[in-house]
Amino acid sequence: MGWLGLEFGMGDFVLDVNGAPLSVSCSPDETLLSVLRNRLNLTGTKYGCGEGKCAACTVLMDGQATRSCLTTVDSVGKAKIVTIEGLERNGRLSAVQEAFLEEGAFQCGYCTSGMILGATSLLHEHPHPTDSQIVEAMEGHVCRCGTYPRIVEAVKRASRSQTQGVGR
Template sequence: MTIEISLQVNGVSHKFAVSPTETLVDLLRRRLGLTGTNKDCGMGICGACTVMLDGLPVSSCILLASQADGAAVTTIEAIERDGRLSPVQEAFLRHGASQCGYCTPGFIITASALLAENPHPSRDEIVEALKGNLCRCTGYKRIVEAVESVARQGGPT
């Protein structure tokens, strides 16, 4: 059995016939080759697979592709614009907020979604927003500092 869905991914419209158990992360990675979205826990806890669904950060490993029918998905590949890093990406680079980097795309998606909603979040609001993304390398400090630096600029994400 397959389900017909339509999905806008990074601004491009697609139609897919998906199985009822196919997750969004597998669809993005296998069918579209968007491997910037990494896979880890498969239970929606670590946040490595975070993508934006209609502007909100979601764990794509516990979202069935069929549940995303009609939605607009943004992945890490569409965060940079016109050959330039987004302010969040550049801040992660400058602040050393990416070490092994496996969690990085998920953090950047979560932070970008936060800043789109609230361009000047407080430190507490940033930590609250990032609590669903796990990182083993950085101890979070430089990640929070990177997001804070963009929040201070208050520019678009």
């Protein structure tokens, strides 16, 4: 906050987050990660490295997995943002969320929001991914707990359940 409570270089932005228009006043170069966590209280999106190397901060922008720590708020425009808080519908988890639970694909859970959104993006693009497509898509996601084999199983389970019409 600047002199007499004024912040200089501020802008007003309306972001489409989880299907709702949300207004924020902030610097245009503030990261989407900071806006989500610190201004909109959507703390499911995690701060890991802050420099694009861990994918803990992954959200969907128009369906594409995107590092929110590398995305400035003024670059978002009209893109539809989906965070982990926006995946459930009427109290039902998404197929990917269910699959992560069923497979126990996390320990501390710090990387899990980003993993789930990364997997959601992959399954949009490739509903039936091969093992190597899963590994390639998820490669940039770091899990300090080392749950990678279970994460691969969770993505496969989600793919199967979507095919069977279970979940989304």
